[in-house]
Amino acid sequence: xxxxxxTYGIRALILITQRSNEGEKIGAKEIAxxxxxxxxxxxxxxxxxxxxxxxxxxxxxxxxxxxxxxxQNTPLYTVVAAIDGDQLMTGCGLGFLECSDEKPCPMxxxxxxxxxxxxxxxxxxxxxxxxxxxxxxxxxxxLKN
Amino acid sequence: xxxxxxTYGIRALILITQRSNEGEKIGAKEIAxxxxxxxxxxxxxxxxxxxxxxxxxxxxxxxxxxxxxxxQNTPLYTVVAAIDGDQLMTGCGLGFLECSDEKPCPMxxxxxxxxxxxxxxxxxxxxxxxxxxxxxxxxxxxLKN
DNA sequence: ATAATAAAAGACAAAAATATCTTTTATTTC
DNA sequence: GAAATAAAAGATATTTTTGTCTTTTATTAT
Ligand code: FES
Ligand code: FES
Numbered sequence: 001x002x003x004x005x006x007t008y009g010i011r012a013l014i015l016i017t018q019r020s021n022e023g024e025k026i027g028a029k030e031i032a033x034x035x036x037x038x039x040x041x042x043x044x045x046x047x048x049x050x051x052x053x054x055x056x057x058x059x060x061x062x063x064x065x066x067x068x069x070x071x072q073n074t075p076l077y078t079v080v081a082a083i084d085g086d087q088l089m090t091g092c093g094l095g096f097l098e099c100s101d102e103k104p105c106p107m108x109x110x111x112x113x114x115x116x117x118x119x120x121x122x123x124x125x126x127x128x129x130x131x132x133x134x135x136x137x138x139x140x141x142x143l144k145n
Numbered sequence: 146x147x148x149x150x151x152t153y154g155i156r157a158l159i160l161i162t163q164r165s166n167e168g169e170k171i172g173a174k175e176i177a178x179x180x181x182x183x184x185x186x187x188x189x190x191x192x193x194x195x196x197x198x199x200x201x202x203x204x205x206x207x208x209x210x211x212x213x214x215x216x217q218n219t220p221l222y223t224v225v226a227a228i229d230g231d232q233l234m235t236g237c238g239l240g241f242l243e244c245s246d247e248k249p250c251p252m253x254x255x256x257x258x259x260x261x262x263x264x265x266x267x268x269x270x271x272x273x274x275x276x277x278x279x280x281x282x283x284x285x286x287x288l289k290n
Numbered sequence: 291a292t293a294a295t296a297a298a299a300g301a302c303a304a305a306a307a308t309a310t311c312t313t314t315t316a317t318t319t320c
Numbered sequence: 321g322a323a324a325t326a327a328a329a330g331a332t333a334t335t336t337t338t339g340t341c342t343t344t345t346a347t348t349a350t
Binding site: 003004005038039040041044058059060061062063 | 307308309310311315316317318319
Binding site: 002145 | 152250252253
């Protein structure tokens with residue numbers, strides 16, 4: 001469904017959101033440890049997210065990554081699109097170039113509604129939503145790979 | 146969502162189903178042409194599907210691939226599982242090792258219902274269903290990549 | 291039987307995704 | 321200002337996916 005880069009990125013963002021709510025920044029090393037992801041690879045993804053304005057970063061001692069209030073309301077859609085692109089959200093389920101009701105592929109009718117529910121979920125779920133659940137003990141961010 | 150190998154495989158199977166209903170076999174070359182897939186790669190996938198009992202194959206002149214009546218009722222689930230495995234259908238949306246209600250990841254609650262609808266779709270849609278739509282002009286198998 | 295055909299098998303190649311390592315740059319603390 | 325810290329940037333390595341090519345085997349038609 002999502003690439004590894006994307007799952008690592010989402011995991012990291014949820015953790016950063018949590019820390020940001022406590023007024024803290026967090027470094028790549030700790031992020032990788034807590035989310036069980038390879039550190040240099042995760043750092044690369046964070047770099048990319050920073051360039052794309054999805055997170056803030058500060059170099060130097062006491063530096064690290066954080067999200068400002070606005071960024072905490074970023075929907076998953078934006079994150080997935082930034083890392084994996086939007087093929088999943090807009091593309092054809094059988095991999096054809098275009099997806100349309102006029103010239104539908106054999107999976108179109110069945111795939112369309114699933115894609116719609118994926119879109120709805122990604123658009124309506126924010127980083128803050130997910131981090132609140134973790135904070136409230138409803139879900140867990142440190143699990144085995 | 147699906148790997149290229151999987152989309153190529155599904156495309157090929159729909160075409161083979163169509164031809165099988167006309168009592169015909171079809172070769173890898175024509176399959177690749179009609180479905181707009183790379184021939185040797187598609188041939189490999191068909192080989193794999195043949196070994197797994199999802200299609201029949203006959204070597205030699207007038208040989209090719211076909212599906213018997215039973216095989217035409219194969220659900221997409223079986224095809225996807227055979228090519229891509231069942232990570233999409235049973236695995237965690239954030240890539241963790243296990244998915245459970247007891248130790249849910251942050252995406253679990255939202256992802257679970259989407260995964261359920263994917264499963265329902267894959268289990269309830271057979272190759273014959275898809276090929277019937279193409280045969281009836283409701284959908285198209287020859288589209289641009 | 292022989293030749294032609296088409297899949298099977300296996301080796302090989304290219305590209306993309308995943309992962310690591312080193313150097314540079316910015317920032318903070320002292 | 322100097323030293324320490326941590327992200328940015330860029331080079332490199334590995335693995336997986338995607339794609340191709342060659343040889344072998346089975347089958348059919350003549
Ligand atoms: S054309 Fe394939 S999903 Fe719409
Ligand atoms: S634990 Fe991640 S989707 Fe269920």
